[in-house]
Amino acid sequence: MHRSFDTIAAIATAPGRGGVGIVRVSGPHAAEVARRCLGRLPSPRQALYGPFLDARGEVIDDGIALYFPGPHSYTGEDVLELQGHGGPVVMDLLLGACLEMGCRMARAGEFTERAFLNDRMDLAQAEAVADLIDAGSAAAVRSARRSLEGGFSRQVDLILSALTELRVFVEADLDFSEEELDLLAEGDIQYRIESLLDQLATLTEQARQGNLLREGAHLVIAGRPNAGKSSLLNRLVDREAAIVTAIPGTTRDVLREHLSLDGLPLHLVDTAGLRESDDPVEQEGIRRAWAEIERADLVLLVVDATQGEGEEEGEIRRRLPPRLPVITVYNKLDRLTELPADASDVLFISARTGEGISTLREALKAQLHYSGHPEGLFTARRRHLDALARTRDHVQAANDQLIITRATELVAEELRLAQEALGEITGRVSADDLLGEIFSSFCIGK
Ligand SMILES: Nc1nc2c(ncn2[C@@H]2O[C@H](COP(=O)(O)OP(=O)(O)OP(=O)(O)O)[C@@H](O)[C@H]2O)c(=O)[nH]1
Numbered sequence: 001m002h003r004s005f006d007t008i009a010a011i012a013t014a015p016g017r018g019g020v021g022i023v024r025v026s027g028p029h030a031a032e033v034a035r036r037c038l039g040r041l042p043s044p045r046q047a048l049y050g051p052f053l054d055a056r057g058e059v060i061d062d063g064i065a066l067y068f069p070g071p072h073s074y075t076g077e078d079v080l081e082l083q084g085h086g087g088p089v090v091m092d093l094l095l096g097a098c099l100e101m102g103c104r105m106a107r108a109g110e111f112t113e114r115a116f117l118n119d120r121m122d123l124a125q126a127e128a129v130a131d132l133i134d135a136g137s138a139a140a141v142r143s144a145r146r147s148l149e150g151g152f153s154r155q156v157d158l159i160l161s162a163l164t165e166l167r168v169f170v171e172a173d174l175d176f177s178e179e180e181l182d183l184l185a186e187g188d189i190q191y192r193i194e195s196l197l198d199q200l201a202t203l204t205e206q207a208r209q210g211n212l213l214r215e216g217a218h219l220v221i222a223g224r225p226n227a228g229k230s231s232l233l234n235r236l237v238d239r240e241a242a243i244v245t246a247i248p249g250t251t252r253d254v255l256r257e258h259l260s261l262d263g264l265p266l267h268l269v270d271t272a273g274l275r276e277s278d279d280p281v282e283q284e285g286i287r288r289a290w291a292e293i294e295r296a297d298l299v300l301l302v303v304d305a306t307q308g309e310g311e312e313e314g315e316i317r318r319r320l321p322p323r324l325p326v327i328t329v330y331n332k333l334d335r336l337t338e339l340p341a342d343a344s345d346v347l348f349i350s351a352r353t354g355e356g357i358s359t360l361r362e363a364l365k366a367q368l369h370y371s372g373h374p375e376g377l378f379t380a381r382r383r384h385l386d387a388l389a390r391t392r393d394h395v396q397a398a399n400d401q402l403i404i405t406r407a408t409e410l411v412a413e414e415l416r417l418a419q420e421a422l423g424e425i426t427g428r429v430s431a432d433d434l435l436g437e438i439f440s441s442f443c444i445g446k
C-alpha cells in the first residue's frame with residue numbers, strides 16, 4: 001500500500017552550527033529537485049559530490065548528495081539527502097531552494113509518519129525512533145533500538161495472532177451451533193485464555209520496565225523538618241545541591257536533581273519539612289511539598305533516628321496517597337549507639353557518613369522493580385501500557401463471561417475489544433487524531 005503525497009523538505013540536523021548539515025527531501029518530486037539542484041540525478045544510494053544550486057542556478061554550497069529511490073528508503077518514497085556545510089544560513093538557503101523547487105516544509109515527525117503510512121514501520125517502531133533520539137542513557141538507547149528493530153512489535157503480534165485464532169474458534173461456534181454451546185466443555189478455550197493472560201502479564205512487565213527506562217521515576221524526599229532530607233539528596237547526587245543547616249525549616253522551595261541509578265533515570269525532589277507553620281513562606285513550601293508527593297512514583301520518608309517516629313510521621317503517613325509506595329529511612333545512624341527494637345521495616349542510613357546508602361539504592365531499584373539489567377528490554381510508552389491494560393481487562397472479562405454466563409456472544413465481543421486495544425500499539429487500528437498526537441511530538445526533519 002503506497003500512498004501518494006506532496007514532496008516535503010526539512011533541515012534534518014540539529015539547529016546551530018556543525019561540520020555538516022543535512023537537508024532531507026521526500027516525495028514524488030525528489031528526483032526532480034535532485035536534477036535541478038545537482039544538475040543530475042545521483043545513482044541510487046551512491047554519494048555524489050558537487051555544487052548545490054538554487055532555483056536560479058546560483059551555487060549555494062558544495063557537498064554530498066544521496067538519492068534513495070522508493071520504496072527502499074526511510075519514508076518508502078523517493079528521498080534525497082543534501083549534506084552541506086552545517087551553518088544555519090547555508091542550511092536555510094538550501095532549504096529555501098528546495099521550497100522554491102516545489103517542496104513544502106515538513107511538519108514535525110512527518111518523514112517518520114510517512115514511513116508508517118507507507119508500511120515501512122509500525123507505530124511502536126515509529127515511536128521508538130523518537131525515543132532513540134531522546135534517549136537519556138546508553139540503556140535507553142539499547143532499548144529504543146530493540147523496539148525499532150521490532151522487538152516489541154513482534155511480541156504484540158504474537159499475542160494478536162493468538163487472539164485471532166481464539167476469536168475464529170469462538171465465532172465459529174456462534175455461527176454453527178444451534179443452541180448455546182457449552183464452551184466450558186471445550187477445556188481448550190479456557191486454557192488458551194489463561195495462557196493469553198500469562199503472555200499479557202509478561203509483556204506488560206517488560207513494557208513497564210521499558211517505560212521506566214524512558215521516563216524515569218519521580219522520587220520525592222519527604223519528612224519532618226531537620227530529619228536530613230536535603231542531606232540525603234546531597235548524598236545521593238554526590239554534591240552540595242541543597243542548603244543544609246541545623247535550623248528546622250531550612251528548605252522551602254522544591255529542589256530537583258537528576259540521578260542515574262544503573263541506567264534508571266531518577267527525578268529526585270527535595271521538599272520543605274512537613275509541619276504546622278505560621279510562616280507564609282514555609283506554608284507555601286509545605287503546600288508545594290504535598291503537590292510533589294501527589295505526583296510521586298515513590299516517596300522516601302526520612303525520619304530522624306535519634307527521635308524515632310512520632311505523631312508527626314503518623315499524620316504524614318495518613319495524608320499520603322493510598323497505594324503510593326513508601327520507603328522509610330531512619331537517618332543519622334551515626335548518632336545512634338544501638339538500633340531501636342521497634343523499627344523492623346525501615347532502612348538505617350547516615351546521610352552524613354554515607355552508611356546504608358548503597359542498601360538504599362538497592363531498595364529503590366527493588367521497589368521500582370528495576371532489574372538493573374536492561375538487556376532484552378524495549379522502549380515503551382504510557383500509551384502502550386494503557387493499551388496493554390485494556391487488552392488484559394477485556395481478555396479477563398472474556399474469561400469471566402466464559403465461566404459465569406457462558407454466553408458465547410459476550411465472550412466473542414470481549415475478545416474483539418481485546419484485539420482492538422492491543423492493535424493500537426502497532427497501529428493496525430488507529431484513529432487519525434492518535435497519529436497526529438504521536439507524530440507532532442517528534443523533531444522537525446525526522
Ligand atoms: N549526625 C548527623 N547529622 C545529620 C545527618 N543528616 C543530616 N544531619 C544534620 O541534620 C540537620 C538538618 O539537616 P537537613 O539536611 O538540612 O535536614 P532537612 O530535613 O532538609 O531539614 P529542612 O529542610 O529544615 O526540612 C543538619 O544540621 C545536618 O547536618 C546524619 O546522617 N547524621
Ligand SMILES: [Mg+2]
Pocket residue numbers: 229230231242243250251271272273
Ligand atoms: Mg532541607
